[in-house]
Amino acid sequence: xxxxxxxxxxxxxxxxxxxxxxxxxxxxxxxxxxxxxxxxxxxxxxxxxxxxxxxxxxxxxxxxxxxxxxxxxxxxxxxxxxxxxxxxxxxxxxxxxxxxxxxxxxxxxxxxxxxxxxxxxxxxxxxxxxxxxxxxxxxxxxxxxxxxxxxxxxxxxxxxxxxxxxxxxxxxxxxxxxxxxxxxxxxxxxxxxxxxxxxxxxxxxxxxxxxxxxxxxxxxxxxxxxxxxxxxxxxxxxxxxxxxxxxxxxxxxxxxxxxxxxxxxxxxxxxxxxxxxxxxxxxxxxxxxxxxxxxxxxxxxxxxxxxxxxxxxxxxxxxxxxxxxxxxxxxxxxxxxxxxxxxxxxxxxxxxxxxxxxxxxxxxxxxxxxxxxxxxxxxxxxxxxxxxxxxxxxxxxxxxxxxxxxxxxxxxxxxxxxxxxxxxxxxxxxxxxxxxxxxxxxxxxxxxxxxxxxxxxxxxxxxxxxxxxxxxxxxxxxxxxxxxxxxxxxxxxxxxxxxxxxxxxxxxxxxxxxxxxxxxxxxxxxxxxxxxxxxxxxxxx
Numbered sequence: 001x002x003x004x005x006x007x008x009x010x011x012x013x014x015x016x017x018x019x020x021x022x023x024x025x026x027x028x029x030x031x032x033x034x035x036x037x038x039x040x041x042x043x044x045x046x047x048x049x050x051x052x053x054x055x056x057x058x059x060x061x062x063x064x065x066x067x068x069x070x071x072x073x074x075x076x077x078x079x080x081x082x083x084x085x086x087x088x089x090x091x092x093x094x095x096x097x098x099x100x101x102x103x104x105x106x107x108x109x110x111x112x113x114x115x116x117x118x119x120x121x122x123x124x125x126x127x128x129x130x131x132x133x134x135x136x137x138x139x140x141x142x143x144x145x146x147x148x149x150x151x152x153x154x155x156x157x158x159x160x161x162x163x164x165x166x167x168x169x170x171x172x173x174x175x176x177x178x179x180x181x182x183x184x185x186x187x188x189x190x191x192x193x194x195x196x197x198x199x200x201x202x203x204x205x206x207x208x209x210x211x212x213x214x215x216x217x218x219x220x221x222x223x224x225x226x227x228x229x230x231x232x233x234x235x236x237x238x239x240x241x242x243x244x245x246x247x248x249x250x251x252x253x254x255x256x257x258x259x260x261x262x263x264x265x266x267x268x269x270x271x272x273x274x275x276x277x278x279x280x281x282x283x284x285x286x287x288x289x290x291x292x293x294x295x296x297x298x299x300x301x302x303x304x305x306x307x308x309x310x311x312x313x314x315x316x317x318x319x320x321x322x323x324x325x326x327x328x329x330x331x332x333x334x335x336x337x338x339x340x341x342x343x344x345x346x347x348x349x350x351x352x353x354x355x356x357x358x359x360x361x362x363x364x365x366x367x368x369x370x371x372x373x374x375x376x377x378x379x380x381x382x383x384x385x386x387x388x389x390x391x392x393x394x395x396x397x398x399x400x401x402x403x404x405x406x407x408x409x410x411x412x413x414x415x416x417x418x419x420x421x422x423x424x425x426x427x428x429x430x431x432x433x434x435x436x437x438x439x440x441x442x443x444x445x446x447x448x449x450x451x452x453x454x455x456x457x458x459x460x461x462x463x464x465x466x467x468x469x470x471x472x473x474x475x476x477x478x479x480x481x482x483x484x485x486x487x488x489x490x491x492x493x494x495x496x497x498x499x500x501x502x503x504x505x506x507x508x509x510x511x512x513x514x515x516x517x518x519x520x521x522x523x524x525x526x527x528x529x530x531x532x533x534x535x536x537x538x539x540x541x
Contacts, residue, residue, distance in 0.1 A: 020046040022416065023058040024395070027067025028503050032074070032370055032384040033362040038503050042072065044391040047414025052387055065409065065416075069482075069496070071399055073365070074385050075135030075392030075412060077372035079285035080150075080239070080265050080338030084123035085115055087142040102180040104224050108144025109195070111170055111227035115139035115151045121158045128344045130155040131419055133368075135392035135412040136382055138168055140239070140265070140340055144175045145188055146195075149227065150239050152376060154392070156413030168376060169239035169263060170231050174247060185247075189254060196258050199228035237261035243268045243287070248277075255280050263375065266338050271324040274331035283375045284335035286325055286367070288342040290350045291318050319357070325367070326358025336372035352401055361401050390414075397421060397482070398494055399505050404483030429488030431457040433512065434464075440517075440533035444469075445526050451476065453533060462486065464493065471499045491517065 022044040029040040029052070043051040043059065051057075058064070091105040104110065119139060129137070135155050141148035152165040172192065174185050182191040205219045230236045238260045242248045248270040255262045262282040264270075268289070270277075277284065328335050339347070355364055373383025381390050391414040398405035406421040434455040441450045451467035464481035479495040486492075492509035508531060510519015515535040522528045 020414065021059055021062045022065060022391075022411070023062040024065045024067045024070070024072060024393070025058065027070045027072045027395070029072045029385060030074075030365070031386065033365040038498075040072075041067075042385065042393070044393075044411065044414060047391050049385065049387055049389050049391055052385060065395070067395065069397065070395045070408060071397075071405075072385065073133070073394040073396065073400060074369045074383055075390075075394055075410070076133045076368040077336065077376070077378075077382060078129065078134045078137035078339050079263070079336040079372050079375065080140050080340045081129065081134075081137035082140055082142060082340050083125040083129050083137065084120045085139055085142050086118045086120060088113070088118055088147075099180045102177075106177065107180050107182065107191075108175070108177045109146045109191070109224060110143065110148055111146045111195075112223035113141060113148030114166060115141040115148060115171075116153075116163065116166060117148070118142065119151070119153070121160075121162060125344075126155055129339060130410055130412055130417060131407065132344050132347045133394040133407055133410060134339065135394075135410065136164070136378070137339075138239075138372075138376060140241075141171055144173070144177050145182065145191070146170070146172055146224075149236075152378070154390070154413045157415055160413070162413070164378070167230065167236060169237050170227065171239045171241070171265075173241040174250075175241075185250065189250060192254060193258070195225065196228060196232075196260075199225040200232055202226075203229050203232055231260050234261060237263045237283075239263045239265050241265040242270075245270050245273065248273055252276055252280055252282070255282065266340055267324070267335075269321065269324060271327035271331070271333075274328060274333050277333055278331070284328060284333055285338040285372075286328070286335050288337050288339050288347055288350055290346070290353065291321050322353050322357035325354040325363070326360075329359055329363040334371055334375060336367050336375060348400075348405075352403070355401055361399075364401065402483075402494060402505060402507050403492055403509065404485060404494060406483075429486045429512075431455075431460060431462050431486070433488070434462060434486060434491070437536045438517065438533040439536060440466075440531055442521060442531040443529040444521075445523070445529075446471070453481075455481075466495055468495075468497060471497060486512070488512075491519070 024042040026039050026041065029037040029042065031037060040052065040054055041056040041058065042049060043056060043062065093106050094103065118141065137153055137155065139151045139153060148171060149167040150169040150171050151163065152168045153162045154164055156162050174188050176183050176188060182188045202219060202222060202225050209216045209219055231238055240251045240262060242251045242264055243266055248264060248267065251264065262280060263285060264282055265285045266287045267284055268287050351364055355361060370383045373379040382392060391411050393411040394407060395409035396405050396407050407419060408421050410417045435457045436455060438453040440453055441448065449469050453464060453466045455462055455464040462484045464484065465478050466481060467476045467478050470477045479497060481493045481495055484493045489511055491512050494505055494507050496503055496505050504523055507522040508519060510517055510531065515537065517533040519531050520528050521531050
């Protein structure tokens, strides 16, 4: 894609808005999960989407982003982020204090605080997650049992407050301060019940005093208990971190007993509790952190039977972890994702692993966009690409979930950030293995097809092109190869074709064995088809 019209017109760092008006032209736009528009233009002015359509007029003052080879998605929404959040200083223990009855702040009970009190808008991790496509995030305060209230922000200009909502939930977790009460999981549950019940009584006292102060004592101020009032009055949920199934069960037990609205945060398992979660009318933030697959790759040929059995259990647990998202989707549980404790570089890889284990692509996109928007109550201005919504957009080089797809631009709060995708070609094998002409045969939705694939090499970088049957009439079309990856054995690349005005991306992958290639092509919503090719030995340029 030629980005020369963008360079020089917008600050690549996004730290200043050179213009308030942009036009993304002739792009493939995914307005929401399952709804695609081809050859579409989006006009943005002062941080809002002002027009979208195939024949949309481009304002004369708009800075053009050519979208001919781009796929545009709504900006991703993070249900749980610690990006830029600093941990407050540890509370000082008073002299001769009783560890069985410590002050609230010493015990990690500070619900009156907010994540915004400790948010640094200049922290580099914010830019890293924005580079991954996240434009809005619910910030989680750091600390122990009740560290404070969550807040909703947009990852826009560092000089702006970027605050959308100051309080979106009351954050709770089973983490405790060592050496003081409550120091156990059961102690946390007991303390939470005590605080909640006391807050209910105090809230009733305040309402009675306000309605008729005659004969009713004046209520004392208590900031910790007052932080529960929006939860008691159903204005915000409890955002309760629960990674494992036992923790999830305990949170659901508390919720059933006390009746608060619930967002289960950072789940790493628990899809077999889907019915209980639905019965509680709870929503879910699945962790984007997945276990590693080292056990799966380990060589166990000479291991003992006991070690092999242990490895089998670890592999089964790993496979189950990858399937939770798909299981939740099938069960109808509304969920999004949390980046808390996850690694930015693993984001798309982990998402694709979930898709390979049962999560649909539309379900994955919903979990990044429309689901979290609904959970957070911001669907009126975020989650989809529509006129009047915030200009939060992700521009990728291919379908988001395709291998090799890269994020080229992110627009957040109307600020444009451009990212270098020049290193998208991963060539670890010897490029000369591929250089030349390959005759291929493939099964396609239209039947058997054949043609040529040609690879060239310059300074260690591979490029190529493929001849394909014209789907809109007779003859052949020549299409450039993109996202070429070759490690000496495995080869993959993509190319695009237009069918009846709709651009389709064809993903090709397989194995090279000397002069033979055996693999498959994949086309969205059409399935997978075989492709074999043989290199012509005497081809020269």
